[in-house]
Amino acid sequence: MIDSLIIYYFTGTGNALAASNWIAEISEKRNIAAKIIKITPSLVVNSESLPENCLVGFCYPTHGFNAPPVVVDFILRFPKSRNRVFLLNTRAGMKLSKLFTPGLSGLAQLFPALVLLLKGFQIVGLQPMDLPSNWISVHPGLRGKVVDSIFQRCEKITKRFAEKIFSGEKVYKGLISLPFDLLISPISAAYFFLGRFALAKTFVADNSCNSCSLCEKECPVNAIVMKINRPFWTRKCESCMHCMNRCPRRSIQTPHLFVTVIWWLVFFVIPLFILKELLQLNPDEARF
Ligand SMILES: Cc1cc2nc3c(=O)[nH]c(=O)nc-3n(C[C@H](O)[C@H](O)[C@H](O)COP(=O)(O)O)c2cc1C
Ligand code: SF4
Ligand code: SF4
Secondary structure (H helix, E strand, C coil): CCCEEEEEECCCCCHHHHHHHHHHHHHHHCCCEEEEEECCCCCCCCHHHCCCCEEEEEEEECCCCCCCHHHHHHHHHCCCCCCEEEEEEECCEEEECCEEECCCCCCCCHHHHHHHHHCCCEEEEEEEECCECCCCCCCCCCCHHHHHHHHHHHHHHHHHHHHHHHCCCCECHHHCCHHHHHHCHHHHHHHHHHHHHHHHCCCEECCCCCCCCHHHHHCCCCCEEEECCEEEECCCCCCCCHHHHHCCCCCEECCHHHHHHHHHHHHHHHHHHHHHHHHHHCCCCCCC
16 A cells, blocks of 8 residues: 655656656545655655655656666665665657657666665566657757657556556566667666766857856756856766756757767777677687
8 A cells, every 4th residue: 555655856858857747646636645856966865754655756867778877876875675666767759750769778777676676675667758859969859749749648658657556556668678678788888987978078058158057057966067157067967958958048059970979989889899808708709
């Protein structure tokens, strides 16, 4: 019997917060008190704040086939407990003609789920949610009508997921793509340990920037510092796209050619090199 809900969320552009709100709506319809708490680098939770029958949820975007580092760090620091828990990762949903296309999770659910399992939690839900892709540094933004129809579809799926969890069912949709998610795990690792730092360095503010500092104030991980009246992106940046979306003057840009070269290195050359090295460790295996 679930008698309360706490959702910890992180979001760059609002998708994970929207999903959290849809779940909280279902919770409140069932007279189950819901709390939604934003994950920040300094948020600390202790086990006393997790009552026995409290359902715990984590909602966050997928970044480079992983959970964002701020979420990974938060889950690693999360207290041990036997509560029921669900994970919902928002991904890059798109729509080609009438076909809704999914994003790719990689380790975005698997690693946090493993950590929570080892901490004693009961995993009752693993649900990816293909909300509109916000990776606008690597592709053009989606049209308003497409965004609306993706949102309508995801709202229904998320609420159905919540109804099932509150009824005591277990939902493991996130495991459907398990073989593929494991296959791309070297790319998840390459992004986590290397790629994200390079991407953080691709943002620049153009001449239209009026030094309003909004980007610095709103960055969820305090990754921007103002230097000589211009934002400067530090390596703490999670590339969550919040600043790019919120800048009132649309001043934040990213050089696409540079991003393409980084993509090629991180997602193709480096994984291939790692794979080659791994195969060479065993002389009986085929070599390139
Ligand atoms: C830097 C970056 C990396 C991303 N990597 C992935 C990915 O590996 N797989 C995926 O499906 N979506 C990926 N996305 C898309 C987001 O996960 C997706 O748009 C999500 O719904 C955004 O949620 P938010 O609005 O809560 O931040 C990425 C987006 C960004 C900005
Ligand atoms: S929000 Fe935009 S205009 Fe304001 S400081 Fe940042 S980049 Fe410049
Ligand atoms: S600097 Fe911008 S993209 Fe990077 S974490 Fe902060 S808000 Fe997100």
